[in-house]
Amino acid sequence: MAIKPITGMIRRSVVLDLSVALGLGTAAGYAWWYGYHVPSVRHRDAFYQKIEDDRAAALGKQ
Incomplete structure (x- = not known):
């Protein structure tokens, strides 16, 4: 009873696994x-821009 060679199956599964993972x-x-x-x-x-705008407005009013 002969066993079929498994060549190519591992390469295909590795390529598929790597492509799916990437x-x-x-x-x-x-x-x-x-x-x-x-x-x-x-x-x-936006938070820091609001702080800068508030600071600039406060300095402008003095």
């Missing part, structure tokens, strides 16, 4: 960057 990792990275990081930075920048 694709999902990239998608998760974009989701985190544009879903959490960018809005957080905008919120922080």
Whole structure:
């Protein structure tokens, strides 16, 4: 009873695993960057801009 060679199966599964991992990792990275990081930075920048505007207004009134 002969056993079929397994050549190519491991290579295909490794390529598939790597492609799926890189694709999902990239998608998760974009989701985190544009879903959490960018809005957080905008919120922080708006907070500091408001502080600067208040300080400039207070200095302008004196």
